[in-house]
Amino acid sequence: MQLRLADSCHLRGQAHRLATLALILAERGELKQATSTAERMLDCTAGMESERLAERIEAATTALNASDTQFVKAFVARARQQADIPL
Template sequence: MRSRAATAAEIRRGEEPPETAYVQPGLLECQHAEALRRLGDLTPAQEYAEEALRLADSCHLRGRAHRLATLALILAERGELEQATSTAERMLDCTAGMESERLAKRIEAVTMVLSAHDTQFVKAFASRARQQADIPL
């Protein structure tokens, strides 16, 4: 993973063309994590998601929220509910006050996966998510 981190760190905003401005450090790692999650290969998916978050310091809040959503989904699918819920709470912190259909769908996806588990911290998260993102669950 270190070689990918070094490559992502080499992005120089001033030297990039305007049409690649959306490519931020960690974007590819997050996309790899999502692909691996969908394939059910959760251990490397989690490693990529965590690397994407480590590189998120320089990315915008929306990007950080998407990365947190990816990690929360992976953790939930691995059965690590307390950590998944904590990560999902951080995602909500990032998205507070934002209006984005894409982010609302990500919040809804995380909420649906977590809501399959009947724990107090999941219920508290789901309640907050429904209020914040106006999710009809």
């Protein structure tokens, strides 16, 4: 699955698109790709303060958190720290 990320698109827009894709991939059970996509979303949102983006990060974290794999655990830890999501 591909996601169009135009260079002229703002980072917030890219982050929202990546969040949507990560959720779709997680729902389809493609956890490694979902986690990689969610990591890219975190890269885009680093340093941003936005309640909406924090909600998107939390949704991705919740969707992936059911998995017990190391790469998901690393993402969840980073997401919680970056977005200040409670444990």
